[in-house]
Amino acid sequence: MADEPDDVPELDVPVGMFEDIEDLKAQVASLTTLVKQLAGVEDGEPGEASADEEETAGGEAAEGETEEEWQYPPFILLLDPPEYDDELRALIEWVEGVLVPGYLAEPSADARWCHLWWEHPVAIARLHAVWLxxxxxxxxxxxxxxxxxxWHRDHLDPALRELRASTGPFGGCVKGEHQIEHRLPSLVPSAWTHAED
Structure with missing residues (x-):
């Protein structure tokens, strides 16, 4: 051929290498399709808006179309009833069912705990964050x-150090003595009982 340069070296490439390259190309194509599906991207190159997206990008969504927005878990102290009550009930189940039996030893002057911990807003906030x-x-x-x-290193251990310290929210809660006034609920929340709604 006239278009080929004269000094092209002959390469001895194993045939199996071409098969490996084709397998890799197929795997990359499969993974790309999967990533697009998970990311919600239609056909086309990443970063390109589809025609439908371009039509609705300037303002209102198409009629009957609802836009799903990612919802992060709420900060429990900002919730209002009944959402707060539901979230607190689930938190109590986790604390009493997982945290207390698995991680809390007998309370002491050096490691305090209040059996009415849900009466301490600081404890609710910290334990909710640990639970999330x-x-x-x-x-x-x-x-x-x-x-x-x-989870242990970055969330549980620091939260328990803060909660159980002598200067923490349970500072006056040793053997039934409380720093704050607790109201006694008619039904003590538990992992195994729920108030009738």
Missing amino acids: AWQELTDPASCGYTGPSV
Whole structure:
């Protein structure tokens, strides 16, 4: 051929290498399709808006179309009833069913705990944050092998240090003596009982 340069070296490439390259191309195409599906991207290059998206991008969504927005878990102290009550009930189930039996030893002057912890807003806020982190970091699909370790190190241990310290929210709550006035509920919330709605 006249178009080929004269000094092209002959390469001895194994035939199996071409098969490997084709397999890799197929895997990349499959993963790209999967990423697009998970990201909600239609056909086309990443970053390109589809024709439908371009029509509705300037303002209102098409009639009958609802836009789904990612919802992060709420900060419990900002919730109003009945959402607050539902979230607190679920938190109480987790604290009494997982945290207390698995992680809390007998309370002492150095490691305080209040059996009416839900009467302390600071405790509710900290324990709710630990619980949300636990939900995320113990899910193998999203956290891998290190999630539980990260949860212990970054969330549980610091929260328990703050809660159980002598200067924490349970500072006056040793053996039934309380720093704040607790109201006694008609039914003590538990992991195994729920108030009738």
